[in-house]
Each structure stands twice: as C-alpha cells, then as structure tokens.
Amino acid sequence: MAAYELAIQNFAVAEHLLQLYELFRGLHEKPPTEELRLALCRELSCPVNTGVRESLNDHLLLLSKTVAPLPQALLLPDGLNFLLRNAVIVACTAVESFFWDSLRENVLTIVRARRRGADEELRKLTLTLDDYLSIEGYTDPNERLKQIILKNFERRTLYDAESVGKIASIMTAKDFWNVVARRCGRNATDVRRELDDLINRRNQIAHRADRPNPEANPPEEIDQNGQRAIHAAWVTMRIANAKGLVNAASDCFRDTIARMDEQLARDQEQLLAKQTLQTPVVSSSPASPPPQPPAGPPS
Numbered sequence: 001m002a003a004y005e006l007a008i009q010n011f012a013v014a015e016h017l018l019q020l021y022e023l024f025r026g027l028h029e030k031p032p033t034e035e036l037r038l039a040l041c042r043e044l045s046c047p048v049n050t051g052v053r054e055s056l057n058d059h060l061l062l063l064s065k066t067v068a069p070l071p072q073a074l075l076l077p078d079g080l081n082f083l084l085r086n087a088v089i090v091a092c093t094a095v096e097s098f099f100w101d102s103l104r105e106n107v108l109t110i111v112r113a114r115r116r117g118a119d120e121e122l123r124k125l126t127l128t129l130d131d132y133l134s135i136e137g138y139t140d141p142n143e144r145l146k147q148i149i150l151k152n153f154e155r156r157t158l159y160d161a162e163s164v165g166k167i168a169s170i171m172t173a174k175d176f177w178n179v180v181a182r183r184c185g186r187n188a189t190d191v192r193r194e195l196d197d198l199i200n201r202r203n204q205i206a207h208r209a210d211r212p213n214p215e216a217n218p219p220e221e222i223d224q225n226g227q228r229a230i231h232a233a234w235v236t237m238r239i240a241n242a243k244g245l246v247n248a249a250s251d252c253f254r255d256t257i258a259r260m261d262e263q264l265a266r267d268q269e270q271l272l273a274k275q276t277l278q279t280p281v282v283s284s285s286p287a288s289p290p291p292q293p294p295a296g297p298p299s
Helices: 002-024 034-044 081-117 129-137 141-151 161-170 176-184 188-208 232-278
Strands: 028-030 052-056 061-065
Touching (some): 034 061, 176 188, 176 232
Antiparallel strands (some): 052 061
C-alpha cells in the first residue's frame, strides 16, 4: 500500500528530528586551544589568524569559523525544543496521511464489494445528474465512479482517535481498536489515549505556538522560552506508539481489503458462469444441402 510507505517515510523524518535533538542536547561553547585552532586552519586551508568557535557536549565536538553563523537555539537552555515540537507535527502528519490515503486507495473496492452494506458515510453520498451521466459515458465507468466518490473524501485533519475510528469503520474493519491493540500488544484504551495526547499536542503547537493556558489548573509546566514544557521521553514514546498503530492498522486493512478482493473475484466468476449458461448453443453440424428439383424427361 502506497499509503503505508508514505507514512513510514514521514515517521523516519520524525525519528531523525529526535536523533538531532539527542545529538545537540547539552551543547555549550568554550574557547578552543591554540593547537586545535591551528589544526582547523590547516585542515580548511584558512589563514592562521582565523577565529574559531568550539562547541561540544558528551558526544559531539563542533568547530566552526567565528564568522560562520551558529544557530543560537543550539546553545540556549530548552532551545532544542523546537525539534521535539516539529517531530510531533510530522508524526501526526504521518498518521493522517496513512488513514486518509488508505481510504482513498480502497474506496472503490469497498463500494463494489459492500454495496448497500457499506458504511453510512458511503451510502449517504449523493450524485448529481452530471455525475450519473458522466459515469455512463466514461471509457472506464469504475474509474469515473472512483473519482466522484473521492471528491467527497478529500484529506482532512484528524482531530482525535474517534476520527480514526470513523475511517476504520468506512474501511469496514471490524472491532478495529481491539484488533489493533492486540497486534500492538497493548490495551485499546491506552492506544487511543496516547494518540489523543499526540494529536492534542500537535493542535497546541500548530494553533497556539505551544503557549501555556493561563487558566489551567494546576498550572502547566513552562520551559525557559515561555512555552509549554516538552520532554524527549514523552515525544519518543508517543511517536513510537503512533508508528505501531499505523503498522497494526495497515495489517488490519490489508486483510480486510484482501477478503473483499476475493469476494469480488468470486462474484465475477459467478457472473461469467451465468452468462455462459444463458448463451444459446449453436449447432456445429454441417448444413444439409438444399433439395434439388426433379430431373425432367430427356430431350
């Protein structure tokens, strides 16, 4: 499924942001030794009087020319929190793109297989007269029907775990949350709660710049930049859980769509068999020669 592949690519971006956070965390400056400064000048073929900045932490040593701009966020307390916030946004994008794109990829199969038994979201779709006529005149009616249906399912924002459940219902995935929870080896309530945590934090970041709520009781923890505190462990766990949800949901959807494809294949075989039985049989024996007129008396 292309939807799953895209989601995994997005999760990889979120994980890279977490790696950058760990790489630069605790970075601080100190004056470089003269020996180190000269060594860098030789390595970069710079004049021997070139100024050098040295920044380091427990696992990184960063040397740069003094004139080269170094983002101050790398050195400020809580300055790297922007990486964690962006990781939250990217992870939510991965979840949203997966569920909406999965629906878009398979909606025609669902309609053809379930028909009147499809979810109410599909059954209540209305077609204009132009839509109906365009289906009849289209080279591939199924492709035109798919286009019309997808107009009603443009990608939207997922506001909570309930939105995910609605898409799963349209995909006809039965007992979705419990199935996903078993595949993840976790409790369904925890899976939903942690997804809600991630989506709610994304909304705070995107719409309020992660500013604290002054009316919160108890008061929210604030970082040194005046934003809501955010912790790498919290973000790492929520992203891992969201990725596990997508993995489990992908397996669930794949099984569901595979059963529909098998049903459609059986229906097609039965239709062909019925058409074959209804076709009149044409005899293959040679036609009898036309009767000859009786011979007259010899002249």
